[in-house]
Amino acid sequence: MGTDRFGNSFAPSLPYARGTILASTADDYRKLERAYALIRQHGAEHVFVFTGLEHALPMEPEDLKFADDELAPALWGDRLRTLALGHLGGSPERHDVVVTNRLTGATLATFLTLVKPGDTVIGVSASFSHPSVQRAAAHTGARFVDTAGLDQFTRALEGETRPTLVALTRLAVTYELLPADAVSTIVKLAHDRGATVYVDDAGGARVISAAPAWTSTARSGRASGFSPARKSWSGRFARRSSSSGSRRVRCATPRSCARSSATTRGACRSWSRRRSRWPRSCGSVSGRSSTRRRRPRRSWPTTCSRSR
Amino acid sequence: MAAELRLSLGAKLHETPTTAQILADDLLEIAMKRGGVTRPTCVPYEAAAAFCMLLLQHHGVLTVHFVGMPPGTANILFKFIPPETLQKFGGAARFAKAVDDVLTRLGEYVSEPAKLSALLFGEA
Numbered sequence: 001m002g003t004d005r006f007g008n009s010f011a012p013s014l015p016y017a018r019g020t021i022l023a024s025t026a027d028d029y030r031k032l033e034r035a036y037a038l039i040r041q042h043g044a045e046h047v048f049v050f051t052g053l054e055h056a057l058p059m060e061p062e063d064l065k066f067a068d069d070e071l072a073p074a075l076w077g078d079r080l081r082t083l084a085l086g087h088l089g090g091s092p093e094r095h096d097v098v099v100t101n102r103l104t105g106a107t108l109a110t111f112l113t114l115v116k117p118g119d120t121v122i123g124v125s126a127s128f129s130h131p132s133v134q135r136a137a138a139h140t141g142a143r144f145v146d147t148a149g150l151d152q153f154t155r156a157l158e159g160e161t162r163p164t165l166v167a168l169t170r171l172a173v174t175y176e177l178l179p180a181d182a183v184s185t186i187v188k189l190a191h192d193r194g195a196t197v198y199v200d201d202a203g204g205a206r207v208i209s210a211a212p213a214w215t216s217t218a219r220s221g222r223a224s225g226f227s228p229a230r231k232s233w234s235g236r237f238a239r240r241s242s243s244s245g246s247r248r249v250r251c252a253t254p255r256s257c258a259r260s261s262a263t264t265r266g267a268c269r270s271w272s273r274r275r276s277r278w279p280r281s282c283g284s285v286s287g288r289s290s291t292r293r294r295r296p297r298r299s300w301p302t303t304c305s306r307s308r
Numbered sequence: 309m310a311a312e313l314r315l316s317l318g319a320k321l322h323e324t325p326t327t328a329q330i331l332a333d334d335l336l337e338i339a340m341k342r343g344g345v346t347r348p349t350c351v352p353y354e355a356a357a358a359f360c361m362l363l364l365q366h367h368g369v370l371t372v373h374f375v376g377m378p379p380g381t382a383n384i385l386f387k388f389i390p391p392e393t394l395q396k397f398g399g400a401a402r403f404a405k406a407v408d409d410v411l412t413r414l415g416e417y418v419s420e421p422a423k424l425s426a427l428l429f430g431e432a
């Protein structure tokens with residue numbers, strides 16, 4: 001466990017120390033309520049969103065007819081699947097697409113599906129894994145070993161008999177990036193040891209294309225990757241584009257991805273609320289043959305409900 | 309924006325290829341210096357929370373600190389700001405001025421736990 005410059009020990013699963021005022025997640029909620037009160041005082045028109053995240057839903061009136069749990073999947077589901085698999089380097093014969101509301105939900109769902117109590121999960125990033133990844137491991141009763149960079153990951157992997165899952169974060173919350181060659185090597189090393197690779201690309205796809213990094217993971221059939229497109233796909237929408245012009249996408253993704261995002265997001269929210277469709281790779285890894293799963297019956301921990 | 313922030317923060321501005329940041333430890337040190345404080349009564353995370361609350365309260369700026377529950381980092385991140393949002397706010401220079409203003413205000417809070425608590429939770 002690390003310490004800050006003032007000698008305070010970091011809190012469990014966090015890269016910073018808690019104090020006596022913000023001592024727990026409950027205090028974080030109280031802080032958030034205060035922020036909400038200030039936003040109400042200012043009024044929405046006078047608050048400047050400098051989060052750097054795209055969490056809005058700029059729907060046009062003509063889009064509303066698609067925001068239906070039954071119509072959206074029927075109209076856009078196939079196209080969503082095709083474009084999402086293309087973006088992530090998968091193939092319809094072996095992979096499927098699941099849309100979640102936010103990446104934290106995706107992370108927790110993945111851990112609940114793939115990880116059992118007592119399993120070992122190795123996290124790897126340029127600095128540290130996001131708290132939501134660490135908390136998902138804790139919630140599933142796994143032992144979590146966090147590593148920074150390829151060398152540290154390699155050493156940790158050598159010390160483990162059979163890690164169940166490797167949680168790889170391409171762009172850490174510190175905004176340091178794992179190099180592409182390190183990502184490929186990590187994936188290969190993990191697969192050689194029989195581990196599934198879960199990719200947390202919450203930040204990565206905003207700065208570099210996802211497809212090259214995921215091709216090897218998807219083709220192996222032992223990967224579950226969530227792109228942020230999670231920030232803009234999962235439960236979020238852009239205006240349906242096509243001939244009316246595409247919404248500006250502020251990330252370096254292939255043009256096909258940008259267009260696909262704008263045209264397929266209408267299906268996302270309905271799906272994420274209605275059901276979960278787990279990737280076929282997850283189904284086979286977990287030992288179950290069905291390619292579709294009901295949403296897990298466990299209740300979601302409230303600590304994760306408002307995370308990323 | 310980084311260039312404007314660097315004018316007041318100097319070497320305390322931490323940069324990555326895609327972000328400009330104020331590390332939480334640096335933030336607390338800056339606040340202590342501006343407030344004439346030699347021994348803080350809060351941790352860097354609480355100072356960061358106070359900084360973001362003051363930025364919201366006095367300048368209407370909502371930062372990513374309030375998105376994570378808990379935040380993934382205590383550092384102050386400036387990243388992927390939409391140009392139209394920055395323009396609506398008044399530009400990079402104005403934003404840097406707001407940051408500087410809040411850092412000075414923060415100096416009043418880092419040695420008074422009761423005042424810091426009232427800021428963060430809205431208590432009277």
